[in-house]
Amino acid sequence: MPDRELYIGLMSGTSADSIDAVLADLSDGQHRLLATFSCEIADLKNDIHELATPGPNEISRMGQLDRELGIRFANAVNTLLHRESINSSQVIAVGSHGQTIRHLPPERGNNIHPFTLQIGDPNTIAHLTGITTVADFRRRDIALGGQGAPLTPLFHRAAFEKPGTPRVIINIGGIANITLLYGDGVSSPLGYDTGPGNGLMDSWILQCLGEAYDDNGQWASEGRVIHPLLEQFLKTPYLLKSPPKSTGRELFNPKWLSQQLIRFGDSMEPADLQATLLEFTAQTISASVRKSHKPIAEAYLCGGGANNGALVSRISALLEPIQVSTTEALGILPGWVEGMAFAWLAQQTLAGKPGNEPTVTGASTASVLGAIHPA
Template sequence: MPDRELYIGLMSGTSADSIDAALADLSDGQHRLLATLSCDIADLKNDIHELATPGFNEISRMGQLDRELGLRFANAANTLLQREYIDSSQVIAIGSHGQTIRHTPPGDGNNRHPFTLQIGDPNTIAHLTGITTVADFRRRDIALGGQGAPLTPLFHRATFEKPGTLRAIINIGGIANITLLFGDGVSSPLGYDTGPGNGLMDSWILQSLGEAYDDNGQWASEGQVIPTLLEQFLKTPYLFKKAPKSTGRELFNPEWLSQQLVSFGDSIEPADLQATLLEFTAQTISTGIRKSHRPITEAYLCGGGAYNGALVSRISALLNPIQVSTTEALGILPGWVEAMAFAWLAQQTLAGKPGNEPTVTGASAASVLGAIHPA
């Protein structure tokens, strides 16, 4: 039995609900999830979301939040290790995704220089944990002309690909993205952001009911889809862009939703809008997979959306006869795939191996990603 190669992945997604910390053993090509911890950051959610769009005193607010998130990320890693009785010296590295506060990739037409920005100071993480920390994974791909996202497809291939089977991995966070795995040992994976995941639904239920999320899609299930509104949603120009493409809260946010509702006045029942948002997410995901024109036979869900039963049911119906399950069937609980992916990306970086996939991001070349912050 080889020695364990322990890494920690730290992740905070578009929804900005929590920091997810995953302890993984990545020895001998295996990807074993050993322990997990989720730390609530709801008290920072508004500050994070306010930085997704231009506003007053941005640099000062960003600098403060960068440090605060660095402290929170470090605390998550330390708490996880303490709980598992593991000394920091046993961990090779931390891979920290950080918190995205702005994402304007190539092709969005709004900036002379495309860029992406994640905060959560890795210097603070390395100092307070005593563990080498790899962070800032996305900007090298942007420098190579890529989208900077999604970065999980290579991990999906290394972990979930099965010879002779065409699979789709569907990650539903605040934004949804898909990875297509061809199972032939030759083809590179394909993938892109399909559009909204949980983000719009979370924003609407928070505004309407004061709840952070729609538990199991119960509220959406009480409403009826509004066909004319759904049709309008589905005309969003991003949906017609060709891959590679990526998006974020810069597009699919409460302000976007408010603009979509202008012509409807006060005639919409809140639960009906939630049902329509759920259907919008399900249709954009299923369309993304169908548009590949590949005979996909299996689809596996991960991310928070995998726990929304109503959403899973709609995706399953739209993808029929493709078999739909969650990544738990493949050995990793769906809520921890992304955090584990950034542990794996840290391993790739330290080994001098590429972390991006040009067929996914559109980068001009595969490259080692991230910046290394020694312990």
């Protein structure tokens, strides 16, 4: 169809489980999800996570991983197009989030330069796909004094806002974030990282059972919440900060968890800790929604955490009487919302339109984001 505006969005999140690719039609202000493809990158997960903290030979390891991920991203695009019988010439651009390996946003009293770094070489993607690739979306916002995250709220507003209905979009990846959409025609969207999403639970079940994730929260459901430990978790300074704020695996990681457990010894049941981590995620998300300066009528979940039935049930209970559903009810399956967001951000960049929201990130101004790598 000649009137379609086809874009591809690529996403690999904090959990580093997979590369997600979406094919979207963004013509006429619409957000049509046409096709998807996902491929695991389990063999790269340790390498990715090891680069989240300082270590030996970082530049060489990063350079190799940057190229390898660029190839994997390109392969995901080409596989998606092959399956859908779409020629690369029909796609306007690829929007690639890349794989975050370090995120150190502005911090009061800290005299180091804030920075964020995503890898997955966009030059390689553009070359191997033959499609103009837009990437490196976050660093312009950092340069403008912002957090560089989250960047999805403007897309959430474009795709999900409903006049007269205040909503919250809750994205649960390795880290969780929210977007508050007031629907009043006046207020800008608000949003920030609330704290851990699936990341800590994934790390714990991998350590104890060798499983990549807790399927439907089944293991957590077998345990009991350790309330003194939960209370300690909830005192984490990041949670007490006012937005704009963002975080990542640099804070909420296995080392952080080990430090939290020191005074509790080895007597606790592993499933009880999993239950406590699930409750920690649910409470930090729900508390953030409750802090909205206007009442929220509807909540919509997206990201991998939307598939965790135990977590969804707990969030729903904590948010009552707010109606809780997933973004499937709004037309986009929850696992593909972030991929759609970066396809949309590529469109914004090529059109010379802003991709960030200063009320969300704290940047000094709205700006066009990303770097364009021609085919």
